[in-house]
Amino acid sequence: MAEENTSGWNKLKNWFKAEEEPGRDLVIKNCYFKSQAEVAGETLVLNGAGLRSIEGEEIYSVGLYLPTKTTRADTAKALLGARRVTLYILKADFIPSLRNGIQMNTNETSQEFIKEEQAQIEELMERIGSFAAGDKVDIDWLPRKGTSVKVNGKVVKDRIRGKAIYDAIMFIWLGNHALEASLKDSLLHV
Numbered sequence: 127m128a129e130e131n132t133s134g135w136n137k138l139k140n141w142f143k144a145e146e147e148p149g150r151d152l153v154i155k156n157c158y159f160k161s162q163a164e165v166a167g168e169t170l171v172l173n174g175a176g177l178r179s180i181e182g183e184e185i186y187s188v189g190l191y192l193p194t195k196t197t198r199a200d201t202a203k204a205l206l207g208a209r210r211v212t213l214y215i216l217k218a219d220f221i222p223s224l225r226n227g228i229q230m231n232t233n234e235t236s237q238e239f240i241k242e243e244q245a246q247i248e249e250l251m252e253r254i255g256s257f258a259a260g261d262k263v264d265i266d267w268l269p270r271k272g273t274s275v276k277v278n279g280k281v282v283k284d285r286i287r288g289k290a291i292y293d294a295i296m297f298i299w300l301g302n303h304a305l306e307a308s309l310k311d312s313l314l315h316v
Contacts, residue, residue, distance in 0.1 A: 154187045155216060157187040159172050159175045159187075163212075165191065166208040166266070168207050170208060171192065171194065172189055172190070172191055173192045173315060174190055174312050174313040175312060175313065176311075176312025184216045184217065185215075185223075186213045186217075188211060188309070188313065189211070189212045190202070190209075190296075190300075192205055193206065198314065199297070202296065202314070203296065203297070208267055209266065209267040209296070210264055210265070210266050211265045212263070212264050213263040213265075214260070214261070214262055214263075215258065215262075215263065223305065225244075225248065226305070227298025227304075227305050228295070228297075230303040231300075231301025231302065231304065232297065236290060237294075240290045240291045243273075243286050244294070246286050247283070247286060247291065250283045257277075262279070263276070267289065272284075272292075273285075273295075300313060300314065
């Protein structure tokens with residue numbers, strides 16, 4: 127019997143039991159990612175979504191919304207307009223992942239440049255406290271305004287200035303040293 131020739135995305139899709147069709151929502155571990163999101167008056171498209179796990183423990187599902195679909199991390203960073211990263215918490219403490227991901231994917235000069243903004247985001251996450259399973263966190267980039275963070279639809283921090291911090295957060299999952307290669311592929315729909 128010939129082995130089925132399946133792309134990496136199809137293997138991931140089957141493994142996560144994700145259902146996807148163009149223009150349709152994506153479901154991963156009972157977390158629903160709509161095919162489009164409205165951010166700052168712009169309609170963004172779901173570029174991809176996946177599941178973050180550590181040593182077999184499912185931590186969160188994450189979706190990436192961009193102005194247009196891309197399979198390239200550098201293009202995702204360079205696109206003009208709003209962006210959104212949506213996390214559905216399954217079980218997690220987000221701060222160590224955030225800090226570790228930024229350190230692994232941002233050079234020292236950039237880390238120094240964004241340290242105030244990173245401290246604001248870390249302080250915000252500490253203030254929010256522990257996330258409960260099912261909590262939804264939206265991290266939005268709003269052109270000319272900055273980064274905005276919502277938890278369960280409520281704005282908890284608005285206007286963290288500077289696109290560099292948003293790019294650093296996005297590259298936790300898309301960078302050369304992304305937290306999980308298969309998750310990077312899922313977000314970039316490779």
